[in-house]
Amino acid sequence: MTANFYDELAPYYHLLYGDWDSAISSQGAALGALFIAQGVPLEGPVLDAACGIGTQTIGLLRQGFRVIASDISPGAIDRLKTELARQTLEADAYVDDLRTLAQVAPGSMAAVIACDNSLPHLLSDDQILQSLRSCYRCLRPNGIVLISVRDYAELERKNPDVRPYGLRRDANGNRFVAVQAWEWDGDQYDLRMYLTTESADGACKTLVVRSRYYAVSIARLRHLMVEAGFVNVERHDDVFFQPILMGRRK
Template sequence: MTDFYDELAPLYHLIYPDWNQSVAAQGEKLARLIDSEWPGADGQDQGHGVPRKVLDVSCGIGTQTLGLAALGHAVTASDLSAREVERARHEARERGLDIAFSVADMREAHTHHGGGFDIVMSCDNSMPHLQTDDDLLTALRQMAACLRPGGGCVVSVRDYAREPRGTNLVKHYGARVEDGQRHVLFQVWDFDDEGRGAHYDLGFFFVTEDLATQAVRTRVMRSRYYAISTTRLCELMREAGLVDVRRIDGAFFQPVLVGTRPASTAA
């Protein structure tokens, strides 16, 4: 997984038709969701004007982290990929944002970051990189421990119940033109057990054409995912000690799972 994202780091923004626009849009959507799910002590929506202490345990190149920080939230962020953290740090400097970045495994989130956060999050289908329920439960327990009592956990994932199973499944991302080069992006998925399994191998292909010379280069990054259902992930969130766990649709570009650390839990 680390090699996959280290190689992807300089190209990651090409996944989006307009990455900067996506940074802003995802930050706004997450901020609205946070304000709705965990309002102020008086029960009123705090709005973007009141900063939250947010921990992103799978920040990548900063797509969600940068958007929330730009809205005034105090964001701490980490990722397992050193190159993605390096790029995220660069993107934050370019935007004049003060974000504490570091390299860390989400399964050691509390060990690395400590507690007291208002919100802990892992977005854009990062958690299914963990291959077993035990690893996911370890990560969720660590994330829950990072929260202050009453704080909220936010996880966004693919809806694997709606994804077809099989092999040679092609997912198209389209073409992007940048600096005189055209990049064509697509993924190929191969599920285990002749296409019926719960795990799949993924190849992410970048076919790059130099528009001046028509020279073509192809790169492929490979990783593996656990196609866990949102129902099972919600069960693991409850087992990790979170309450009021549920799935929210329509608030983000993926289903969002939310849970709260009980207010009575000792710090």
């Protein structure tokens, strides 16, 4: 379900941002500064293990880091490759699942990241723990894992919860509007995204894509990071657009 959702979303993903290019630069600058402060060298490598179409991958490449990018969505990886070529940037990019990270040699990464609420696509504590253990296995001793997530503990649970994005223009000047609808089911919610494009002649097309999230709390995630073996697990609230949890491999 998740791969299919992001496959279908990939051509539109940048339009969810008011200005994707400036989000890339500001997120890259914030993550880069954090990495430098934590002793991650520019030659990394940094694995972006839920890279999507590349917001953080491209941002970190712009900061001079060596980045390897993977994601469960083949459509997102294809879009990332197109963006890398367009921006004359270089990074290996391939399909891989956070739960296994089967293509990564043990102990090979200086840092692993999964940003913008990627881990809550894993629908149980067991799957999140499995993913965190995979990240741990990929890291060198003293390597860093960095995860950014929504703070679900701070969120009022309206049911349904309807969340519009602003009005955008696509590359052809067509109007584009995206709306999220959340429907809660215990600690999980179904998310539908309605993607409507109106062309100059007034013709409208709406695509509906569906996914599901587990509203895992940051406190629970922190506990799972410790269970996976990470030490010095810290929460950072003021460096990125979302809270960050960071931990180290021993």
